Amino acid sequence: MPSDIHVTRIDPADDAAVQQILDLDELVWSASGRVPRADALRDTPRRAGFVATRDGEPAGIAGSWDVELSVPTAKGGASLRPAEGLTWVGVHPDHRRRGVLGAMMAHHLRWTRDEQGRSIAVLKASEPGIYGRFGYGVASSELMSSFARGTKFAAPQSVRDIAELTTLRTTTASPDQGARWHALARECATTLPGHLVRSAEDSQRLLTDTPESRGEREPARLLWATRDGHDVGCAYFHRTPKWDDGSAAGKVGVFFLLSVDAGARLALAERLVDLDLMGSTEYWVAPDDVLALWQPSLRSMSVSGVADNLWVRLVDLPTAVAERGHAVDVDVVVQVRDEILTDQAGTWRWTAGAGVGALVRSDLEPDVVLDISDLGAVWLGGQSLAARAAAGHVTGDRDAITQLDLALRTPIGPVGTIDF
Numbered sequence: 001m002p003s004d005i006h007v008t009r010i011d012p013a014d015d016a017a018v019q020q021i022l023d024l025d026e027l028v029w030s031a032s033g034r035v036p037r038a039d040a041l042r043d044t045p046r047r048a049g050f051v052a053t054r055d056g057e058p059a060g061i062a063g064s065w066d067v068e069l070s071v072p073t074a075k076g077g078a079s080l081r082p083a084e085g086l087t088w089v090g091v092h093p094d095h096r097r098r099g100v101l102g103a104m105m106a107h108h109l110r111w112t113r114d115e116q117g118r119s120i121a122v123l124k125a126s127e128p129g130i131y132g133r134f135g136y137g138v139a140s141s142e143l144m145s146s147f148a149r150g151t152k153f154a155a156p157q158s159v160r161d162i163a164e165l166t167t168l169r170t171t172t173a174s175p176d177q178g179a180r181w182h183a184l185a186r187e188c189a190t191t192l193p194g195h196l197v198r199s200a201e202d203s204q205r206l207l208t209d210t211p212e213s214r215g216e217r218e219p220a221r222l223l224w225a226t227r228d229g230h231d232v233g234c235a236y237f238h239r240t241p242k243w244d245d246g247s248a249a250g251k252v253g254v255f256f257l258l259s260v261d262a263g264a265r266l267a268l269a270e271r272l273v274d275l276d277l278m279g280s281t282e283y284w285v286a287p288d289d290v291l292a293l294w295q296p297s298l299r300s301m302s303v304s305g306v307a308d309n310l311w312v313r314l315v316d317l318p319t320a321v322a323e324r325g326h327a328v329d330v331d332v333v334v335q336v337r338d339e340i341l342t343d344q345a346g347t348w349r350w351t352a353g354a355g356v357g358a359l360v361r362s363d364l365e366p367d368v369v370l371d372i373s374d375l376g377a378v379w380l381g382g383q384s385l386a387a388r389a390a391a392g393h394v395t396g397d398r399d400a401i402t403q404l405d406l407a408l409r410t411p412i413g414p415v416g417t418i419d420f
């Protein structure tokens, strides 16, 4: 007999429901239980928490963060759009593989569009095999890189001159720096697509670092970069001391590195790879990050692999198209598959002029056939439609695919996204 699965959003003021979400999350993620209850409750997604029941029993949870995503503008650069960041997804071990996740995903996508009025949902995946089936595409990737102590960055003198005008100050991360972090993150987000900006409230939480959550490492630090009295960058990092046969071999972990320009990035990076008593600095960079381009090759960064970074799901296609820049003019008929949000599936005429895109319904034969996940994959410029066509995911008329591909390409690939 099919299960009876219901998904409901909790009342943010309902403490018992928030506790229920936390309890199930700790079970799903095998939490150590060392984090004090009050701290764990503070970090539980209360604004938008969801509970799924199966045949009347609590079976699954999910949360959604209030985020902004930087999407490409027509001439390079990016602009921020409101999005929903899916998080805290978990299904009770007694209810797995019975469709609970599927029900929660469909609910979240409809809720994002119909109740939040947002055109994009995003997530970071714990496992790569789960989310493609729900119309998400891998929109950005990161190199799992580590920089040896004293790494030299071959930045040109013009960039170095700007770095030298940049002042660095180290502080300990604290919630009272949340507003400053948030303002800087919003400014950086206009430089390139792929930035994900947490809300001002969540930024404060992000900078709250309790002894129980940090294990052996030191308290999180913020390294602020300023120029002419303005913030131009900030690194969120921590050090973990280590000794190998009497030699200092500590590790610096960089959680995130914000910078408004290459000079600020160089100044921050040079400090982070040259901290006394440390042996290496782990920081995962996007392939187009200037830090990678100042190395002789990617091999110099001890890249241990490539990881998917942000997954993007378009939930309101006409709005998403209108809100994203187009690099060249387009006029193609596109057939979109969407098995969950079926009302945005079907045939559309996709036009763009002077950088601005528009979608209207069409009865014409399609020039291009694709899945909504193909659009998620190319939305930030991290993949091309041509590559997806070569793989057989996108089909249709070659010239039409090329036209749409050129319109959606970006000069520089997306940045990596802060964890959420």
Ligand SMILES: CC(C)(COP(=O)(O)OP(=O)(O)OC[C@H]1O[C@@H](n2cnc3c(N)ncnc32)[C@H](O)[C@@H]1OP(=O)(O)O)[C@@H](O)C(=O)NCCC(=O)NCCS
Pocket: 028, 088, 089, 090, 091, 092, 095, 096, 097, 098, 099, 100, 101, 102, 103, 124, 125, 126, 127, 129, 130, 133
């Ligand atoms: C991953 C998890 C949420 C799946 O929940 P679930 O209710 O068992 O999933 P469903 O029964 O709704 O499955 C939906 C589909 O996803 C697939 N799927 C589920 N878990 C998967 C996994 N870990 N890897 C690949 N595919 C998976 C199912 O096979 C099913 O595929 P189908 O539609 O082709 O039949 C659950 O196993 C869990 O809580 N895992 C631990 C926490 C976790 O990884 N959360 C994800 C955070 S990003």
